[in-house]
Amino acid sequence: MPEAKNMSYAEIQKRIKDMDAERAVLEAALQAKRGEEIKVLADAYAKKLQAGGFSISEGINALAPYDTTKARRSGVAPRPPREVETGTTYKNPETGETWIAGAKGRVVGWLQAQINAGKSAASFATDA
Numbered sequence: 001m002p003e004a005k006n007m008s009y010a011e012i013q014k015r016i017k018d019m020d021a022e023r024a025v026l027e028a029a030l031q032a033k034r035g036e037e038i039k040v041l042a043d044a045y046a047k048k049l050q051a052g053g054f055s056i057s058e059g060i061n062a063l064a065p066y067d068t069t070k071a072r073r074s075g076v077a078p079r080p081p082r083e084v085e086t087g088t089t090y091k092n093p094e095t096g097e098t099w100i101a102g103a104k105g106r107v108v109g110w111l112q113a114q115i116n117a118g119k120s121a122a123s124f125a126t127d128a
Contacts, residue, residue, distance in 0.1 A: 083107065083121040090124045098126065 004012060049059040084090065084101040091098045092110045099108040107115070115121055 083115045084111070085121075085125075089126045090121065091126045093124070 002011075004015075007015065045059060046056060049056060082101075084107055086101050086103045089098055089100050090108070090111050095110075097110070099111060101107070106112070107121075111121060111124060114124065
């Protein structure tokens, strides 16, 4: 193989094209070998399981802790943390209305509007 600095532009382009084609062939061969290798390993493991009196599903379950891939989640985004604290009383400065935050349920409308406007829920908390 000639050294790149002694090659013309066209020769370098041709060499890159040839190497890309060779890479594609090698990657296909690698995937084929990978498939063959996993089949050999799976066959050996299945025989060991059967010899030990175990089912294939028991073997698969035993391998689960070794699986480093993360399970795919649905497209649902996690909920953001609540801005309010359970048991805290919040007071509407405009109307004097109070609301006590429960562990579950929605934040009262006027307080949620203030939070959405960028204000802190803590600024509406009362000491009572």
